[in-house]
Amino acid sequence: MASEVERTFKVDYLARVEGEGRVYVKMRNGRIERVEVGIFEPPRFFEAFLRGRKYLEVPDITARICGICPIAYIMSSSRAFEKLFGIELTEELKTLRRIIYLGEWIESHMLHIAMLHAPDFLGCHSIIEIARKHPQFAKDSLLVKAWGNKVIEVIGGRSVHPVSCRVGGFHRIIKREQLLGLLKKIYDVKNAAKRILEFVLQLPIPDFKRDIEFMSLKGDKEYPILEGRVVSNKGIDVPEDEFEKVVEVQQVPYSNALRYRVKGRGTYVTGPIARFNLNYKLLLPEVREVVEAYGYKAPLTNTYQSIIARAAEVYQAVLELEELILSYREPSQPYIEGEVREGWSAAITEAPRGMLYHAYRVDSEGYVVDANIIPPTAQNLAAMEEDIKAQEEVLWREPYEKAKLLVQQTIRNYDPCISCSVHTVKVIIEKQHS
């Protein structure tokens, strides 16, 4: 080991992430010289071809940015148009939106927790291996994940790219008895979600800490999902329309990446860990009790602990869904219409992976003139690299294979959705000091 002067970690095709990415880290004499989190997911040009489309088509089109979180895209775009056209949803319609969105949080989080992330902590390659070693956890995970998908399916017709949502609400009224059918399994699902959280709280979590700016929506009375102010632990507190004023798109030389940073400050982290930290009091007491019983509470400052925030949100979502479904009243009309007019509007909702920003300019007939979409993974990319840099010492000290795994795990901590981040084609950072 003493003779080692150079160490390179190169993973050409990251496994267990959504989409196609690679990572490259070069170290010399114990120092990181270069970190690249590259994304070779092909560019898909959504903003470009949204121009000329009618506002009503936008939610379904942008949903195709991501098969794992289509509802997030549907909701951010729908809300942007609703604000512009003066559409105010009834409480019943808002509840229905929260229900379907929580369903998405569950399926997306469970995909990540059990199938993509847990294998890292358990020394496995996949959920199939986990099923042999930890059958109860695997069984619970598949049950809860399936239930999340079922919630979406009942309201949306199918779980990937649901069809019932539209600007102003839904295409048809969703009957109460359809939703009540979901509660048949609720007892098992609640218990499974709790066991999953407890399992996750006992995972061996690598020690790591750095000073991180967390950013998320801030809920008023409820844990944030469909709306809220944009806040951070370092003093940001602005309405969603001003999001582009607090963050900046950054380019480094020799890179064509769009990376986001807090203006004049640095990288930030969005996603479950940020929501958890900034809205801890809004989690249900039952959820906080479990978390605290294992010695954790907000703020979590180690991004390896994001899996805890994710599992806490799953349990929260299941408990909340039971209440929301029980108290659901059918809306008197499936959707609200507004007055189509020319203008610009923006909205943020909390996708499973963090803040999803959509902004549109439309003409007087409601056809899109300009579009800008900022997905959570694009916001987190720069932070992933910061995390790798901050682990310099351990990445040099640990045996090579273990260190290489840590590099990959660091990226998976963010549940990166590379399909979403197609704006961000390649990121290269050169270490600044000589």
Add this chain to the structure above:
Amino acid sequence: MKKLRIAVYKFASCDGCQLQLLNLEDELLDLVEHVEFAMFYEASSDVKPGPYDVAFIEGAVSTPEEEEIVRKAREESKIVVAIGACATAGGIQALRNWANVEEYKKYVYPNPEWIKALEKAHPISDYIKVDYEIRGCPVSKEQLSFFIRQLLIGKKPTLPVDSVCMECKMKGNVCLMVTKGIPCLGPVTMAGCGAICPSYGRGCYGCYGPMIDPKPRALAQAFVKMMGLSKRDVALLFKSFTGWSKPFREVVDEYGK
């Protein structure tokens, strides 16, 4: 019995079709008793080399690298199955096929010169022989599961051939076009989804692509003459997830001028 070796390839896409494999939650652990996901990057970091019995290919070919990989996929797989609207028809990113990709690069990226993208987004069949096409945006997980199970018992897999209209009738739905004047692509779109859009009160948007021998131009004419749609909106209706499929493309080209 030897396990069926499956490889999952991904090109330009949203991940939603391969996700449907993981969404087979209830049967996943039983399924892996009979199949081996030898290459499935999203699900496992244990990636084994070919040859494979079956390749499921998601996504459209849209970069120079992907042109190479898709040919390799054919070489190392006995059966090639294109899954979803992107792989079978170019998908949503094929909307750029009507535009200038250079202008698109400039619109989305500050440094367009670094972006490598083909002029067009292509269905897999533009490059290699495709043995089966499973349609949909996304594919239905039931159809995917049924397809695999047919292969497992050595049966030649069958897939739907009718239109969404047939599924609607079988479900007992009332026709949205006739009763509510809602434009619907059901009469020309391949079945397989279970007519979910009409069941949820909206017209079909054609995400399973054209059925066998469709008559989309006749339908387009009806949208204009009987339902009063503008030519622009008719073109938009056909120009979506499977708009680059030949039958729908003809309507787009005729109405979208």
